[in-house]
Amino acid sequence: MGYLAKFRVWRGDSGQGALEDFEVEVNEGEVVLDVIHRLQATQTPDLAVRWNCKAGKCGSCSAEINGKPRLMCMCRMSTFTEDETITVTPVRTFPVIRDLVTDVSFNYEKARQVPSFDGGDVKPGDFRMQQIDVERSQEFRKCIECFLCQNVCHVIRDHEENESSYAGPRFLMRVAELEMHPADVRDRREIAQDDFGLGLCNITKCCTEVCPEHIKITDNALIPMKERVAGKKYDPLVWLGSKLGIV
Ligand code: SF4
Ligand code: F3S
Numbered sequence: 290m291g292y293l294a295k296f297r298v299w300r301g302d303s304g305q306g307a308l309e310d311f312e313v314e315v316n317e318g319e320v321v322l323d324v325i326h327r328l329q330a331t332q333t334p335d336l337a338v339r340w341n342c343k344a345g346k347c348g349s350c351s352a353e354i355n356g357k358p359r360l361m362c363m364c365r366m367s368t369f370t371e372d373e374t375i376t377v378t379p380v381r382t383f384p385v386i387r388d389l390v391t392d393v394s395f396n397y398e399k400a401r402q403v404p405s406f407d408g409g410d411v412k413p414g415d416f417r418m419q420q421i422d423v424e425r426s427q428e429f430r431k432c433i434e435c436f437l438c439q440n441v442c443h444v445i446r447d448h449e450e451n452e453s454s455y456a457g458p459r460f461l462m463r464v465a466e467l468e469m470h471p472a473d474v475r476d477r478r479e480i481a482q483d484d485f486g487l488g489l490c491n492i493t494k495c496c497t498e499v500c501p502e503h504i505k506i507t508d509n510a511l512i513p514m515k516e517r518v519a520g521k522k523y524d525p526l527v528w529l530g531s532k533l534g535i536v
């Protein structure tokens with residue numbers, strides 16, 4: 290059975306904006322993105338919204354729904370009561386371009402800074418990966434680059450000044466993935482700590498909580514990476530080995 294839902298949507302550009310109220314038809318089985326599309330089709334043809342797959346796989350439709358970072362296409366209307374006002378705002382950490390669309394180029398800049406896989410002298414076919422190593426990187430590879438983890442991490446959400454020194458959970462996870470790859474010869478511990486700001490992460494786990502792919506970003510990437518960095522810094526044998534050039 291359809292009903293009229295109360296939607297409050299942020300409208301504006303990088304200069305200014307405000308929340309606007311609407312009443313929009315909702316039908317059974319719909320998600321927030323369906324309602325935003327109906328709003329666009331019937332009342333606000335110029336409403337800017339980024340989306341692509343409508344299946345939780347392209348990572349385009351990130352927004353904050355009632356203050357929680359979510360994918361609009363995976364947020365079922367049935368999770369709200371019919372008399373609830375549903376507030377949809379752009380993700381807060383990145384600058385607004387217009388309405389619900391933000392400029393996420395910060396993330397692409399950080400992605401470009403991650404040194405790529407370096408297999409050393411290993412030739413294709415010379416190396417056989419253990420299943421456990423395959424599974425470890427496959428978890429990280431499920432990332433759809435929705436940047437919800439980047440949006441929610443307080444290190445940049447509340448402190449814009451950290452943006453130059455902090456890559457955010459998605460890219461620290463990428464560094465960790467490569468560091469844990471058995472065939473990658475590069476030592477990525479200093480990169481993680483000095484260039485990507487691993488030390489600024491204080492393990493609040495908000496990134497893990499919002500990840501639509503349920504990747505255990507903190508437990509499986511960030512904490513193991515911190516342990517590797519601590520091992521290099523504080524283990525006297527590792528320290529001595531690094532001085533002698535054998536670790
Ligand atoms: Fe999105 Fe999860 Fe990837 Fe972060 S790690 S960008 S939350 S899919
Ligand atoms: Fe931020 Fe996640 Fe660490 S939210 S502080 S990167 S555990």
Ligand code: FES
Nearest residue numbers: 342343348350362
């Ligand atoms: Fe692709 Fe939502 S539209 S993840």
